[in-house]
Amino acid sequence: MKKYLFIAMAIAYCSSCNLSNEKEVSRIEKRDNILKNIIPPTISENVMLLTHFGAIGDSLTDCKPAFDKAIEMCKEQKGGKIIVSEGIYLINGPIHLTDNVCIELQKGSKLVFGSTPSDYLPVVLTSWEGTFLYNYSPFIYGYQLENIAIIGEGTIDGNARDSFSKWAEHQKESQLLSRQMNHENTPLKERIFGSGHFLRPHLIQFFECKNILIEGVTIENSPFWCVHLLKSENITARKVKFNAFNRNNDGFDPEYSKNILIEDIEFNNADDNVAIKAGRDYEGRKTGIPSENIIIRNCRFKGLHGVVIGSEMSAGVQNIFVENCTYGGYCKRGIYLKSNPDRGGFIRDIYVNDVEFGEVEDLFYITAYYHGEGKGFETDIRNIFVDNIRCRKATKSGLVIQGYPSKKVSDIYFSNIRIDSCSTAMSFTNTENIVFNDIIIGQEVKIPSHAK
Structure with a gap:
């Protein structure tokens, strides 16, 4: 009683x-x-329409080549704002960002990522449950970048419910191997996962990045954690909406990161809304970078x-x-x-x-x-x-x-x-x-x- x-x-x-x-x-x-110390990045006035690079929002045309071209143009011109207009854009593979880029997803637009694992190879340096290793690329990936923004009223759809999400049933062997490599201090170059393993990639990951803004977008159907903030700083996330119901669909996962403002977020996740991390076991203690100065409000x-x-x-x-x-x-x-x-x-x-x-x-x-x-x-x-x-x-x-x-x-x-x-x-x-x-x-x- x-x-x-x-x-x-x-x-x-x-x-x-x-x-x-x-x-x-x-x-x-x-x-x-x-x-x-938390100041959103200045958004470039160099506007580019994704459709001008060959993208078609018909849910059928692969728009990854268009994104790659637009981002390369941003790199050449030292920055740019890529406009994604109304429509459903299939992306067969990862979007690798560059410095000084803003992606604006306008109302009615949706990025839908493909579900073929080989499209997310070659492997990239990342972290999985607190251990650094090489794995399938996160779907949106920024590594050692500055001044990045993802804004607008559109949607980022990982499209993982019937594909990557099911890998959780088969991940144990690789999961335990990653932890063993952590404890034994295996050289990073030998920690190669990807093909033949079942460690699910993140939907969005910023790794060793500075000056980040994520605002307004809806995030759904992630293969693993939704937004992983890894060894990054000066981050603003506001007015984001989550509809993420797959296994381990955390909302925000700051790890070894600092000076973060998470505000006005509408969470609806099958897992943790905000999960603050700082590395696992031996490797975390060796890395020694605390997660700190994080404000979660409204x-x-x-x-x-x-x-x-x-x-x-x-x-x-x-x-x-x-x-x-x-x-x-x-x-x-x-x-x-x-x-x-x-x-x-x-x-x-x-x-x-x-x-x-x-x-x-x-x-x-x-x-x-x-x-x-x-x-x-x-x-x-x-x-x-x-x-x-x-x-x-x-x-x-x-x-x-x-x-x-x-x-x-x-x-x-x-x-x-x-x-x-x-x-x-x-x-x-x-x-x-x-x-x-x-x-x-x-x-x-x-x-x-x-x-x-």
Whole structure:
């Protein structure tokens, strides 16, 4: 039988109030200083129509040659804005971007990628679940570029539901091989996957890029993660819509990346809406580039989880801000921080403010023992600040923290938390210095009754 635990905790001393105000000012100043470093790229005025390069939006003509020609022209002219007008454009193979390029997908336009694996060869340098390797090219790929924009009201359709998405059933052998290469520090030149393997390519990947804008477009039917931001910085993503229901169709996956603004996004994903990563195990610790300075605000979450940190986060994650977000539908978990003792690294200085969910399984969940596995490299998880978070119903648990015996989760601050209905209110193990201020789980207890 479900039991409702009615809790009203208040640690209300003048000194703590002053400390709270100082923390709020510190949070806002830190956030605003980060925002100063996130500047969208200037879009070229050198306009090119994709149709002038032979593209036909009839859903039948292969328009990859037209894209290749247009991008080559942009390269020769030091930049350009490629206009994709209304129509359905078949793209049999990847679009490899160049510096100073904007692709504008006008209303009614759709890029539909072909499903023949050999079209995405030769292999390119990429990363797969936190391990660098050579694999099939992402469908839209930018490597070591600056000033890239994908904008407009059109759609990017990975067309992967009946092709690449099904590779998940056959990927285990290659997946384990990639992890072995990671742990054994196999030279990168020997990590060749592609043909004969089943590691699904990403839909969009920016790798070692700077100054990126993704705005307005709809993203759907991805073969794997939708937008992978890898070792990149100064990124703005706004007003993007996701309808991505294949396996592992995360929305945004920042990895080893910094100075990112994700705002006004309409998520509808079969997996994590935002999953912040920083490399896996040995390679992540060796690379040592944390994902940091990421602001997620004014978004509507819907899918598996709202915001996730991990589990591949071995180089560390810090300075993450989740603000003024709500929900567009069900999420299994609202905010989810996960690691295990194979990862190492740290998760710290995480700020969650003014966020609302409807029905979830678990509202707020931290685990340092993800999948119950790993040893030798515990993660340091501390300095998490959660303020003004609301949830209508948590079918399993409200607040969960699972530390590790030799590395406890510490310095977690909850304030102004309200969960209307919940099976297990709180479950904390291997923790220290967990602070509460104004928590209501279940029905608020008001004036006490008295004997008549």
